Amino acid sequence: MPPRSNTAFPANLGLYLGRPPLQVPRRGLLDALNIRIKEGRVSALNLGWTPFGLFNALSGPMTLIDNLFLRSGGQILIFGTTKDLYKYNEGTEKVDFITPRYETGTADPTNGSAVVVGGTNWDTNLKVGDEMHFGATGQTDPEDTGNGGWYEVLTVDSAVQVTLTTNYTGTGGVQAYTARVLYTGDIFDYWRTVTFFDAQPDDKDLWFATNGVDDIQEWDGVTDQVTDLGATLSFTCKELFVFKNMLIYAHILEDSGEVKPTSIKNSDAANPKDLAGGIAGEFVISDGVDPIVSLFSLGDNLVIYGQRSAILAQFVGTPLTFIFRTAIAGIGPISGRTVADFGDFHEFVGADSQFTFDGVTLKESGTHIWREVLRTKAPNRLDLAFSHFDEENGDLIWAFPLTTDPNSATENTIRIAHSEHYLEEVGDRDPTPYSKRDFPFTVSGFFERQSTLTWDQISGTWASQNFRWNDQFFTAAFPFNLVGDESGNVFTLNTSQDGAGAALVARARFGRVAISDGRGRNLVTRVYPFAVQFPGATYTLDVKTFLAESAAGPAVLLDTGNFDLTLAGDRFVTPYRRGRYMEVQ
Incomplete structure (x- = not known):
């Protein structure tokens, strides 16, 4: 405490809060x-x-502000919205997209038309709401206005045609393009992130992120876009945590559609994406359907919080991997x-x-x-x-x-x-x-x-x-x-x-106090604010006096005094009002 x-x-x-005014302490x-x-x-x-x-x-709505700290000593500030991920550039004080991209093949937009043809497998790699930029691959600048800037996809018509929400205004003809594959969560699907240092087999510091709806994302801080792990993992999850050199995935949503709100998966030691070898495993941590909402460490234990429970997991190695103990039943955090x-x-x-x-x-x-x-x-x-x-x-x-x-x-x-x-x-x-x-x-x-x-x-x-x-x-x-x-x-x-x-x-x-004994109506002549001096203050402090006729009755504003914060004048205000109880604001 x-x-x-x-x-x-x-x-x-x-x-x-929620107390009768006279029960609030004087201070x-x-x-x-x-x-x-x-x-x-x-x-x-x-x-x-x-x-x-x-x-x-x-x-879109902000759902992530995070830092990727690298063993080399570097620091990268990361922002996330419901649609995109960004990295902050300290030199320019601007941001760049690190949202995953699709830019295979070419596009053939026509000036003045919303229909774009070309592409390769757009029907399986793009969706409604994704955004496209024409003229080059690898476009990461949110504010680039070349060829009209970024365009939102209204419909994916076929493998080789999309329709934009607005007409294209730029150079027509066959050209390279960049398509950002946007995320689909809403403001309630906030990002959960962890950094796994010295991840094997590549000795990289890897940043993992999930919004609980889309595929889990991975980034090494070097490439100009994150990697979507949908092709590597057969599930997504709502919570991530690094514990005992393992990556813990919790509240699992399998690609098959099965929802496992009380399950966790742990990776093999040092290899956060290996969920089949070594000590990797999967566990149901509690009875019922109390969903996992957050993961924390406490001492040598992993604390798995549900909305109505807290489960302690102690790592014991093979063959059990973990021993689980219910530490709290019936009470838990209201949200993650x-x-x-x-x-x-x-x-x-x-x-x-x-x-x-x-x-x-x-x-x-x-x-x-x-x-x-x-x-x-x-x-x-x-x-x-x-x-x-x-x-x-x-x-x-x-x-x-x-x-x-x-x-x-x-x-x-x-x-x-x-x-x-x-x-x-x-x-x-x-x-x-x-x-x-x-x-x-x-x-x-x-x-x-x-x-x-x-x-x-x-x-x-x-x-x-x-x-x-x-x-x-x-x-x-x-x-x-x-x-x-x-x-x-x-x-x-x-x-x-x-x-x-x-x-x-x-x-x-401040709390309500009796004027004298609270029985008779007494005169409040002065109120002395306990204020710090501000020599250059060009404004005054409003001192409001509220008076009430009973201990629990309503208080009425009867005077507003202006107190000089330069302390050049009087050190008090003078309400000159009568009442039985008073409050000062």
Whole structure:
């Protein structure tokens, strides 16, 4: 669990949801948005995001941000959408497709016509929705507009003819072409990835990816497209994991159509694609049909999470290979990306609460937040939920689809996330603080800053910066938090006060307190905000005073004061309002 200790000046306790206002601790919060609890204080600094890179929006909803780390020391940033896979070019800050291609034979497009003839076996290698580019093979630039750029296939008419969704506008005649064979998953079919180092028999570092619908993909980081393993493997899967020098495939979907939600396959040692030799095997890990949703390691064990269970697998070698033990029955993560790995224990969100699991003991946690959040979860969109560690701020961000999201019945993204501030020391009696933030994203990941910023590269003055001059943020290898949205945009998180130019409203509403003894109506004369001085601030802090006539009754906004953040004037605001109970925002 996060560290606990008593402090001389108690830290802010964060949000308490679903409780009567008077039961929220004085240093707790009734409501909050776009704030962070850090080092005991409430802060609204750098909770926004800015565009990443110099590329246009990608081909669909973002479902992957990952890194391929090579033994040589290289790092390749990979993006995935529902349709394509991309690699990021650090030099140009652009992206290239690494989606598998088909470019056999030639094409004969006609300017002004949507019908294209030529090709070789288009009826078995292309499908509706794939995209074509004419003039050359090996085209990987998403923004290349030569011959009209990329064209979507409307119909595959025969082995030698396709019809495009728009008329071709370019040089006609027989020519080479590139066809991207797009993926068919939707926003719920997010990518799962692993890297297998020193894979045999070729001594390569191999990156594997699956969306649970299409064939498993493989890439060595060198070629300009991934390899579709449909011809090598006779199945696909929903989960991948590297364990004891084996590649574990879980929640199997055989090419024959058979679905095996509780099965795993393990490769031979060191050879991730060998599923027949050595110690390779296949196992049904539990009774029933509780589907496998995620795989993690914990100590020397493989943890196989189902929606209502957790199975521990211990590798024992031949002839058994594994010994399986049911560690949790009846409780499991609500979806595959709602497990957070703290190293020596896991934290996951189940159907009715949050839990911690150390391989032996299961404990409920975060009840002051999760019972209310899960009351408003959107059951039809749970596969969108995910967690993200922001280690530099000590935040574990839990993004969940809620019924309170706009258009929640059809919404395909998340709007709000709850941040668990796991490094805060609040004492032994209080739970870990939480806050809430705008988070309209579908996926998250990381990427390291490639070079240290010098002072001449920083725009604006130091007074306008929200980072201290000696902060690690400016140095090489600083891990950026990246996020992607439903429109295919990629952003850097926690670098701005706004959301890519759009204003972010920040607020913190503290618990209800009695004015005097709560019996009589008493006068509130002054409110002293505990605010840090901002010498160059051109704006004020709104201090809102809400008053109520009973302990559990509604609170009414009776005064909004403007507090000078430069601290050049009064250190207080003056509501001069009467009531029995008060709340301050």
